[in-house]
Every structure is written in structure tokens, then in C-alpha cells.
Amino acid sequence: xxxxxxxxxxxxxxxxxxxxxxxxxxxxxxxxxxxxxxxxxxxxxxxxxxxxxxxxxxxxxxxxxxxxxxxxxxxxxxxxxxxxxxxxxxxxxxxxxxxxxxxxxxxxxxxxxxxxxxxxxxxxxxxxxxxxxxxxxxxxxxxxxxxxxxxxxxxxxxxxxxxxxxxxxxxxxxxxxxxxxxxxxxxxxxxxxxxxxxxxxxxxxxxxxxxxxxxxxxxxxxxxxxxxxxxxxxxxxxxxxxxxxxxxxxxxxxxxxxxxxxxxxxxxxxxxxxxxxxxxxxxxxxxxxxxxxxxxxxxxxxxxxxxxxxxxxxxxxxxxxxxxxxxxxxxxxxxxxx
Numbered sequence: 001x002x003x004x005x006x007x008x009x010x011x012x013x014x015x016x017x018x019x020x021x022x023x024x025x026x027x028x029x030x031x032x033x034x035x036x037x038x039x040x041x042x043x044x045x046x047x048x049x050x051x052x053x054x055x056x057x058x059x060x061x062x063x064x065x066x067x068x069x070x071x072x073x074x075x076x077x078x079x080x081x082x083x084x085x086x087x088x089x090x091x092x093x094x095x096x097x098x099x100x101x102x103x104x105x106x107x108x109x110x111x112x113x114x115x116x117x118x119x120x121x122x123x124x125x126x127x128x129x130x131x132x133x134x135x136x137x138x139x140x141x142x143x144x145x146x147x148x149x150x151x152x153x154x155x156x157x158x159x160x161x162x163x164x165x166x167x168x169x170x171x172x173x174x175x176x177x178x179x180x181x182x183x184x185x186x187x188x189x190x191x192x193x194x195x196x197x198x199x200x201x202x203x204x205x206x207x208x209x210x211x212x213x214x215x216x217x218x219x220x221x222x223x224x225x226x227x228x229x230x231x232x233x234x235x236x237x238x239x240x241x242x243x244x245x246x247x248x249x250x251x252x253x254x255x256x257x258x259x260x261x262x263x264x265x266x267x268x269x270x271x272x273x274x275x276x277x278x279x280x281x282x283x284x285x286x287x288x289x290x291x292x293x294x295x296x297x298x299x300x301x302x303x304x305x306x307x308x309x310x311x312x313x314x315x316x317x318x319x320x321x322x323x324x325x326x327x328x329x330x331x332x333x334x335x336x337x338x
Contacts, residue, residue, distance in 0.1 A: 018089030025150035063154035092117030162250035202292030205266035213274020
């Protein structure tokens with residue numbers, strides 16, 4: 001389903017938690033569409049800079065923000081208490097530290113996750129963590145998936161978001177607040193499939209970057225990505241076996257843009273590793289979180305519960321976590337492709 005001019009919905013107070021690129025992009029759209037948006041970030045200096053100059057100094061600094069419509073705070077309780085809908089855009093590695101500090105009862109909030117990672121310590125996707133650990137009702141949990149790079153939202157290039165929720169009315173409501181001239185919204189009820197796809201595509205983007213760094217060309221990349229899509233399909237079907245079109249934009253589309261785009265930080269990380277950087281050196285130079293790195297380590301533990309062949313994810317794990325030579329690992333992997 002495509003949401004185009006669906007504006008006759010109940011007005012909701014929306015909060016965004018996180019200070020990175022996608023958080024900034026979502027705030028940009030929301031503050032243009034709504035009279036009041038609530039935004040939490042840790043960095044007090046960034047908050048003061050945004051209030052004074054109208055743009056985030058560290059992320060998407062070219063995106064002008066309508067600060068008259070934005071309430072900024074580094075007090076997570078203040079922001080969560082004010083909102084009906086909370087959008088999580090905190091890197092998965094730091095989610096628990098942030099969200100578990102709030103004293104606000106989140107069980108009555110509608111929470112959408114735009115986090116493309118696995119929560120460390122509990123080894124769950126964010127939706128499962130919110131439900132199983134924090135006690136958020138499953139009907140109140142949603143997922144924001146792509147294909148969508150924050151950098152293109154900042155440039156106001158036509159972009160697409162998929163909003164998934166078991167209670168699809170929640171997705172329609174949030175979609176109405178996000179829909180604009182350059183943002184199209186699609187609605188889904190596949191919260192598990194869309195979220196796992198968003199996690200896996202980052203791992204496969206690292207693989208694509210490693211191959212690019214090693215000098216493999218477009219012909220091989222096409223084979224790599226088509227095999228990655230099949231691998232993604234096998235895993236998601238094993239974890240949550242419902243009828244879904246894996247060729248849809250929330251699955252294959254998001255995989256394609258993350259594997260090929262110049263804006264993909266996961267592809268960038270892989271490219272640097274393929275060129276000989278150590279993982280630590282590459283991440284330090286990038287100065288941004290590549291969710292696929294953490295997902296590679298954690299998805300390995302999750303897949304042990306399922307009998308699923310994942311040669312690409314395994315190859316990325318060997319390179320990133322076991323320090324195996326990238327050239328040799330990818331050469332062996334290439335023999336398994338069809």
C-alpha cells in the first residue's frame with residue numbers, strides 16, 4: 001500500500017530520540033509538516049548550535065531545520081513524557097544505556113524503531129527487545145525501513161520509507177506526519193521481516209564494500225547482491241515464516257541502495273577493510289557508527305538457533321572478527337555462488 005495524501009488523521013505529538021544523520025533527516029521532515037516536534041540528543045553543544053544556527057553541526061549540516069517547531073532537550077524524560085509517538089534512532093550499541101534510564105512509562109506510547117541493528121546483551125532485534133524486555137505491547141511497536149538514505153532526504157531528493165506495524169493504523173498516522181513532496185510512504189504489517197531485512201542488508205553492504213575495495217567489478221557485485229537477497233530470504237523465512245514479497249522495496253530495495261550507494265557507511269567500512277585498513281582504523285576514520293559491524297557479530301549467534309546457510313554473513317564475520325585475509329575469504333566465497 002502507498003500513502004500519498006493521507007492527512008485526515010488524528011494529530012499526534014512526535015518525539016525523535018537520537019542525534020545522528022537519520023534522526024536529523026526525520027526531524028527535518030517532521031518539523032516542516034508539524035507545528036511541534038520533540039527531539040532528544042545527548043550532546044548539549046549540538047543542541048545549542050541547532051538552536052542558534054538551525055542545523056546539526058555534526059550530521060547533515062546542510063539540512064536546514066525549522067527550529068521554531070522543534071523542542072530540543074538532553075533530558076530524555078522530558079522528551080518521552082511529551083510524546084504520543086516516539087521514534088528511536090539511537091545506534092543499537094547505545095540503545096539500552098539511553099532508553100532504560102527513562103522513568104517515563106513507555107508501555108502506553110507508540111514506539112517506532114529506525115534502528116538497523118541488534119541490541120547487544122539480549123541478542124534481539126529492537127522490536128523484540130521493546131516487547132520482551134521493556135514490556136511494550138506488540139501492537140504499539142513499529143519499524144521504519146527504507147530504502148532511504150538520510151543524505152538524500154537532506155537534499156530533498158525523492159525518497160521512500162516503509163512503516164511496518166501490526167496495528168497498521170499507527171503506521172498510517174505516522175506516515176501522514178512524514179509524507180511530503182519528497183517523501184513517499186509505504187505501509188506494511190511485517191514488523192519482523194522488515195526489521196531483520198534492515199539488519200541483514202548492512203552486513204551484505206559491508207561485503208559489497210570489501211569486494212569493491214579488493215578490486216572486484218560490477219559483474220561480480222551483481223552476483224554477490226543476488227546471492228545476498230536469497231540468503232536474506234532464507235533467514236527471514238526461517239525466523240518468521242509468513243507470505244511476503246522479498247522483491248519489495250523494504251527488502252530488496254533497501255539491500256540495493258545500501259550495497260551500492262556512495263552514502264552507505266556500511267559499504268564504506270567494507271571498502272576500507274578491502275583496501276587494507278584494520279576494522280578499528282576504518283571505524284575511527286569514518287567517525288560514524290556502521291551498524292553492520294555489530295550486526296555481523298550478533299546475527300551469528302541468532303542464526304545458530306535456525307538451520308540456515310549464510311555463507312556471505314559468515315565470510316564477513318571471518319574478515320571482521322577473526323582477522324582472516326579478505327582476499328582469500330572472498331575468493332572462496334565466490335566459488336559458492338550461482
